[in-house]
Amino acid sequence: MKKSLLLAILPVLALGVFAASEKKLSERDLVLANMPKIEAPKKKHQILCFSKPYGFRHGSIEIGETMLKVMGEKTGLFEVTVSEDLANFEPGNIKKFDAICFNNNTHIQKGFKDEALRESLISYVKNGGGVFAIHSATDGGWPEYVDMIGGNFNGHPWGAGGTWDIANEDPKHPIVKGVHEGKGFKLKDELYQYKDFDRSKQRVLMALDMKSEVNGKKKGNRKDNDYALAWVKEYGKGRVFVSAFGHNKEVFYNPEILKMWVEGFRYILGETEVETASISKPDSKK
Numbered sequence: 061m062k063k064s065l066l067l068a069i070l071p072v073l074a075l076g077v078f079a080a081s082e083k084k085l086s087e088r089d090l091v092l093a094n095m096p097k098i099e100a101p102k103k104k105h106q107i108l109c110f111s112k113p114y115g116f117r118h119g120s121i122e123i124g125e126t127m128l129k130v131m132g133e134k135t136g137l138f139e140v141t142v143s144e145d146l147a148n149f150e151p152g153n154i155k156k157f158d159a160i161c162f163n164n165n166t167h168i169q170k171g172f173k174d175e176a177l178r179e180s181l182i183s184y185v186k187n188g189g190g191v192f193a194i195h196s197a198t199d200g201g202w203p204e205y206v207d208m209i210g211g212n213f214n215g216h217p218w219g220a221g222g223t224w225d226i227a228n229e230d231p232k233h234p235i236v237k238g239v240h241e242g243k244g245f246k247l248k249d250e251l252y253q254y255k256d257f258d259r260s261k262q263r264v265l266m267a268l269d270m271k272s273e274v275n276g277k278k279k280g281n282r283k284d285n286d287y288a289l290a291w292v293k294e295y296g297k298g299r300v301f302v303s304a305f306g307h308n309k310e311v312f313y314n315p316e317i318l319k320m321w322v323e324g325f326r327y328i329l330g331e332t333e334v335e336t337a338s339i340s341k342p343d344s345k346k
């Protein structure tokens with residue numbers, strides 16, 4: 061290559077490398093900038109982040125992993141092991157973790173084909189393990205998994221390109237009281253309707269506001285019109301937090317959603333005690 065040509069393309073090469081690294085850094089930086097600070101945790105917990113989808117693969121899986129790493133580093137709450145290896149769920153291995161984050165898996169039953177592996181996960185949670193389920197981690201599962209999660213994907217009338225009205229149904233609850241100061245808010249994300257959902261088995265924190273005009277333009281298929289989007293529940297001695305939010309990448313650096321997620325982790329890790337008794341559906345608030 062002629063020296064003059066090399067000199068001419070060097071700045072272009074350098075710019076390309078810079079642009080690529082800047083793009084990669086910027087998502088992490090956005091998560092970092094918007095991650096809330098919390099009081100020092102009692103201990104540093106160990107988390108497994110399991111992101112493998114067996115159906116549709118969400119484009120937000122990677123930023124979900126980034127979000128967990130940043131949350132662990134900034135809050136000191138946990139160290140995260142990111143892995144797609146099902147061997148982590150074997151009885152001798154799963155006990156190394158204080159909680160599992162199911163990060164946008166789909167149709168997880170197709171991975172957990174082995175009955176013993178299913179039993180290992182369920183008994184781990186029943187014996188005190190934590191579960192944090194993001195978005196399509198609620199899409200699929202075998203009966204005990206669905207029972208543990210508390211709902212199963214049944215379509216998403218409210219699509220990823222829309223901006224929807226969310227009701228904070230439990231504005232004094234520690235996990236969501238800080239989210240938009242406990243008030244309702246708008247969020248651009250893909251929102252699910254659930255089957256195998258029983259409000260009496262969990263404490264719903266957030267739901268679609270069905271008095272909202274924009275939400276009401278889409279028809280859900282539940283007779284009770286109850287479209288829960290975030291909840292906590294006890295499962296045996298274990299603790300479960302579920303967030304239907306998490307399709308769009310932007311959700312992973314939304315400061316208000318991060319406030320809820322940090323508190324969700326504090327609960328499932330036993331750093332905080334919160335009410336988990338079911339509450340009936342309040343009137344939707346705007």
Ligand SMILES: [Zn+2]
Pocket residue numbers: 118195196250306307
């Ligand atoms: Zn989705």
